[in-house]
Amino acid sequence: MKQIIIATKNKGKATEFKEFFNAYDMAAVSLNEREELPDVEETGETFEQNAALKAETIANILSQPVLADDSGLIIDALDGRPGVYSARYAGEDKNDQANINKVLTELEGVPQKDRTARFICVLAVARPNTETQFYQGICNGHISIAPSGKNGFGYDPIFIPDGYQETMAELSPKVKNQISHRKNAILQLEETIRKNRSLY
Numbered sequence: 001m002k003q004i005i006i007a008t009k010n011k012g013k014a015t016e017f018k019e020f021f022n023a024y025d026m027a028a029v030s031l032n033e034r035e036e037l038p039d040v041e042e043t044g045e046t047f048e049q050n051a052a053l054k055a056e057t058i059a060n061i062l063s064q065p066v067l068a069d070d071s072g073l074i075i076d077a078l079d080g081r082p083g084v085y086s087a088r089y090a091g092e093d094k095n096d097q098a099n100i101n102k103v104l105t106e107l108e109g110v111p112q113k114d115r116t117a118r119f120i121c122v123l124a125v126a127r128p129n130t131e132t133q134f135y136q137g138i139c140n141g142h143i144s145i146a147p148s149g150k151n152g153f154g155y156d157p158i159f160i161p162d163g164y165q166e167t168m169a170e171l172s173p174k175v176k177n178q179i180s181h182r183k184n185a186i187l188q189l190e191e192t193i194r195k196n197r198s199l200y
């Protein structure tokens, strides 16, 4: 089976990419399975910059195409926070529970109609000596009053996607993978996957 390297150490993302690329008969291999590869420092100020940093660093080391995902949660009532800093919102140790608690505390007293939010996913595909390409996906929704559900990762227990009553963590992985920001970004990439053999 053809392989595509995904420059991520996030196990939740890696699981979702394996599912997506399975549909294209490709095996998604994350950095958790390639432990000799470095964790790339995310010094950018935008999703694009960080996705490019991750994809290009690993593509240059391996001399092969690499995909990276930089994603996050944008909350309108918090002026767009946690945004690009979603993973480390409550501290450097990237604790999902602490991040959720910080968001809920900051939103205390904010009524449902003002709790609108969206997940954003920017994918970067880097190939050696080629300009990096970007694909973006969005999932709109709002932030719940309390966490609920065990599926997914990150902020899924407090994110209710538009058109649903449940949080992303209460929905099945199958449903999440049909409606998520990551799925929508993959759909933008789909034509390239099908047509451009050099992605393999």
Ligand SMILES: O=P(O)(O)OP(=O)(O)OP(=O)(O)OC[C@H]1O[C@@H](n2cnc3c(O)ncnc32)[C@H](O)[C@@H]1O
Residues within 6 Å of the ligand: 007, 008, 009, 010, 013, 042, 069, 070, 071, 072, 073, 086, 087, 088, 099, 119, 152, 153, 154, 155, 156, 180, 182
């Ligand atoms: O950089 P890599 O190694 O890919 O892993 P990361 O967890 O640091 O990933 P990001 O820098 O892109 O940070 C994105 C954060 O946004 C949140 N996030 C992204 N996608 C999500 C999703 O599908 N569901 C819930 N939270 C998500 C989650 O907290 C992630 O840690």
Ligand SMILES: [Mg+2]
Residues within 6 Å of the ligand: 042, 087
């Ligand atoms: Mg990261």
